[in-house]
Amino acid sequence: PFIARLASWRLWTVSAALLVPFAWIFFASSAPFAIAEVEAACGQAPPDMRFFTTGDGVTQFLDDCGPDGRDAYRNMQLADVFYPAVVGVFMASSLSLALRRLSPRRSRILWLGALPLAASAFDYVENAFAWLALTSYPDPTATSDLLGVASAAKTTTSWAAGLVLLAALAAIAVRTTSARISATRTETPDVSDRADERDVIGAAP
Numbered sequence: 001p002f003i004a005r006l007a008s009w010r011l012w013t014v015s016a017a018l019l020v021p022f023a024w025i026f027f028a029s030s031a032p033f034a035i036a037e038v039e040a041a042c043g044q045a046p047p048d049m050r051f052f053t054t055g056d057g058v059t060q061f062l063d064d065c066g067p068d069g070r071d072a073y074r075n076m077q078l079a080d081v082f083y084p085a086v087v088g089v090f091m092a093s094s095l096s097l098a099l100r101r102l103s104p105r106r107s108r109i110l111w112l113g114a115l116p117l118a119a120s121a122f123d124y125v126e127n128a129f130a131w132l133a134l135t136s137y138p139d140p141t142a143t144s145d146l147l148g149v150a151s152a153a154k155t156t157t158s159w160a161a162g163l164v165l166l167a168a169l170a171a172i173a174v175r176t177t178s179a180r181i182s183a184t185r186t187e188t189p190d191v192s193d194r195a196d197e198r199d200v201i202g203a204a205p
Contacts, residue, residue, distance in 0.1 A: 041069035088120030
């Protein structure tokens with residue numbers, strides 16, 4: 001099935017190689033489409049970076065941004081065409097690899113690897129509503145009320161995927177550590193066993 005193909009180290013490596021520069025440019029650089037540029041121009045975080053924003057809040061954000069801020073926000077939306085796909089594939093591959101390692105014989109559990117893809121889908125819905133708000137400004141649009149709903153869905157599924165990944169990694173670490181401890185105990189005889197062996201040898205004629 002498609003979801004099983006996400007558990008691929010090749011896919012993980014490629015997506016990780018793309019994610020690192022994307023994330024740095026998007027979140028930490030001074031590129032025209034970086035989030036920091038939008039925050040500097042608008043004096044606040046964009047709706048995309050909030051858990052929820054009302055329709056009136058979206059309109060107020062665009063008002064506060066002014067022409068330069070709205071241009072920066074538009075540039076951010078252009079760059080955000082690629083970022084959700086990159087981070088979604090990376091997280092889905094990471095989660096699928098961890099789940100397959102944790103439970104290789106249970107294929108149903110691998111469907112949890114689709115959580116990051118769902119988050120990416122909500123991100124694209126959020127972006128579509130943001131574009132509609134930008135293109136209709138200064139007139140409000142009814143879909144601005146749905147932008148906050150998409151943001152909340154995106155954030156919720158993203159956090160759910162992250163928590164499942166952390167739980168899977170913790171379970172793998174515990175299982176690996178327990179297996180190593182058991183192997184060490186099996187390979188190393190108990191002190192009492194060695195003492196019994198010496199007594200037997202000493203008692204031999």
